[in-house]
Amino acid sequence: MPYVVAEPCINCRYTDCVEVCPVDCFHEGPNFLVIDPEVCIDCGACEPACPVRAIFSDGALPDPWKGYVELNADLCKRWPAILDEKDPLPNAERWKYLAGKGSELDRTRL
Numbered sequence: 065m066p067y068v069v070a071e072p073c074i075n076c077r078y079t080d081c082v083e084v085c086p087v088d089c090f091h092e093g094p095n096f097l098v099i100d101p102e103v104c105i106d107c108g109a110c111e112p113a114c115p116v117r118a119i120f121s122d123g124a125l126p127d128p129w130k131g132y133v134e135l136n137a138d139l140c141k142r143w144p145a146i147l148d149e150k151d152p153l154p155n156a157e158r159w160k161y162l163a164g165k166g167s168e169l170d171r172t173r174l
């Protein structure tokens with residue numbers, strides 16, 4: 065079961081997950097990261113690395129975020145790979161604990 069990035073990443077994008085992934089399966093959009101399910105080897109290293117607990121194995125995703133499985137699979141084909149950790153988004157601390165930010169997702173390509 066591949067791992068999936070869900071809503072808490074939006075507008076935060078801390079990228080600690082990128083640093084620990086052994087197979088470079090993260091792709092980057094303007095305010096969110098996704099995992100390529102065809103590359104993910106299910107090692108689980110990224111899950112505890114995320115400071116906002118945005119990453120889940122697809123079987124463990126909370127019900128409201130089930131749609132992120134398809135979203136990761138779709139957006140990873142359109143967004144470039146990210147191979148190195150970078151600074152979080154400027155307002156990450158402000159968005160960190162806010163729920164219901166799904167509508168903030170920017171799907172455009174960087």
Ligand code: SF4
Nearest residue numbers: 085104105107108110
């Ligand atoms: Fe990368 Fe492992 Fe996370 Fe999959 S589970 S995205 S391989 S760190």
Ligand code: F3S
Nearest residue numbers: 073078079080081114
């Ligand atoms: Fe997003 Fe968490 Fe990675 S905020 S960029 S999934 S470390």
